[in-house]
Amino acid sequence: MASVLEAQKMDEEWVIELKRLEDYSSTMVDRQVKKRSIYKVPPHVTNLNKNAYRPQVVSFGPYHHGEKHLMPMEEHKHRALFHFLKRTNMALQIIVDNLTKVVQDLKDSYDLLGDVWQLDTRRFLKLMVLDGCFMLEVLYYYTGTPLANPVNYAPNDLIFSAHGRLHVMPYIRRDMLLLENQLPMLVLTELVGAMDRENTQSWGAEEVVKTLIGRFTNTICPVIGECLHVLGTFRNGVLWSSPKEKREGPIALYDERQITLSAMELQDAGISFKIRKFGFPDEISFKDKVLCLPVLVVDDTTESMFLNLIAFERLHVGTGNGVTSYIFFMGAIINNVRDVRLLKSNGIIETAIGSEEVIVELFKSLSKGTKLEPGSNPDVAHTEIREYRRKPWNQFRANFIHAYHTSTQWNPWAYWSIIFAILLFTLTLVQTAYTISPYYRPNK
Missing domain, CATH: 1.20.5 (Single alpha-helices involved in coiled-coils or other helix-helix interfaces)
Structure with a gap:
């Protein structure tokens, strides 16, 4: 009898514990989905290319703060804070007070924020103020945005000068587009709202910040959708949208070994290539034997930029997979140097780096582990191309031309x-x- 009562008691305690875990889990999921937007990239992702996710010259936020190779920039941050306060006639305490009101929201923006930052709110606020003001100085100075009561930097300033624009700014811009190196948008909007009341009253602080980021990152298109930080804002500008509605249709499970869409094979099958003017990465289309692709400029920062955008789409639930699907598609059609040359001759790829072999290796690296999102534009184009190639005449033409090219070695x-x-x-x-x-x- 006693054993039966003990079993009932254990069952009741288990039900209570499960209920508590359910309430706790729902609260945690709600916080993660709604607030967290800045993530530590998992080791199984960074192991492929660790340097692509690490800042080179400047840290923003807590994840890389204090790393030895980034310490020289801390002095420049303090000088930028001095100029910021002098130009805006703001007291440092006012800035601290404004951010104190939202400090928990700022902390919640970070995934896996260590105890040293969670428990020491004063230190965390100091970091947000210093890094936030420096980031705004960079955005205002390098976009040429007029400022009230301007305070000029010295002509020989290492950061805010013609010298800095040429030799330092490209590295700062790269570091500002790293997922682990972000500041919550709330930091920037609070600072802008306090310093630029005239514009924020008519536009709103977030619109002012979006415009600054758009000019700084050369995303000339309007930024639509929720903007969580610089990287997220840049992504929205690149895609010119919030997550799009998926097209209706069956969801296919792909065998990656069957996805052979090299550019040369497509040309052999009678498909031509065309530049999509004002196109965005996910706006790939196939119609009337013409594959429309957006222009891609490849430079030294391309790999880091795309890897961090892919990591953001992978880790932030609900943000969409436009960039990931685009990289998957491009990785599929670029198999060798002949594919690169064909795309370059059609104006689809513009390169500022080395040989075609480098671009081939770049897309092999970028597309590792990526997937096509069912219903996305690249997925629809891929399906339509496969249907086109299944037609007997197109298969014969492609096989004949491919075999003849191989035997003649392009004579x-x-x-x-x-x-x-x-x-x-x-x-x-x-x-x-x-x-x-x-x-x-x-x-x-």
């Missing part, structure tokens, strides 16, 4: 030889027809 005289062969074969048929026609149509 230009081979094209003339096949033309003469076809012409000779045609003349032979005509001659044969004239020879045998009297037997079937004798003169009366």
Whole structure:
């Protein structure tokens, strides 16, 4: 009897514990989905290219703060804070007080924020103020945005000068687009709202910050949708949208070994390439044997930029997969240097780095572990291309041209030889027809 009562008591305690865990889990999920937007990239992702996720010259936020190679920039941050306060005529205490009101929201923006920052609110606020003001100085100075009561930096300033624009700014811009190196948008909007009341009253602080980031990152398109930080704002500007509605249709499970869409194979099948003007990465389309692709400029920062955008889409639930699907598609059609040359000749790829081999390796690296999002534009284009290639004549044409290219190794005289062969074969048929026609149509 006692054992039965003990079992009932254990069951009741278990139900209570499960209920508590349910309430706790729902609260935690709600916080993570609604507030967290800045993540530590998991080791299984960073192991492929650790340097792509690490800042080179400046840290923003807590994740890389204090790293030895980034310490020289701390002095410049303090000088920028001095200029910021002098230009805006703001007291430092006012800034601290404004951010104190939202400090918990700022902390909640970070995933895996260590105890040293969670427990020491004063230190965390100091970091937000110092890094936030420096980031705003960078945005205002390098976008040429007029400022009230301007305070000029010295001509020989290492950061805010012509010298800094040429030699330092490209590295700062790169570091501002790293997922682990972000500041919550709330920091920037609170600072802008306090310092630029005239513009924020008519536009709103967030719109002012979006405009600054758009100019700074050369995303000339309007930024739509929720902006969580500089990287998220940049992504929205690149895609020119909030997450799009998926097209209706069956969800396919892909065998990656069957996805052979190299650019040269597509051309052999009779498909031509066209630049999509004002196109965005996820706006890939296929119609009337024409594959429309947006222009891609490849430079030294391309790999880091795309890897961090892919990591953000992977870790932040609900943000969409436009960039990831685009990289998957491009990785599929770029298999060798001939594919790169073909895309360059059509103006789809513009490069500021080395050889075609470098670009091939770049897309092999970028597309590792990526997937096509079912219903996305690249997915729809891929499906339509596969349907086109299944038609018997298109298969014959592609196989014939591919085999002939392989055997002739791109000898230009081979094209003339096949033309003469076809012409000779045609003349032979005509001659044969004239020879045998009297037997079937004798003169009366």
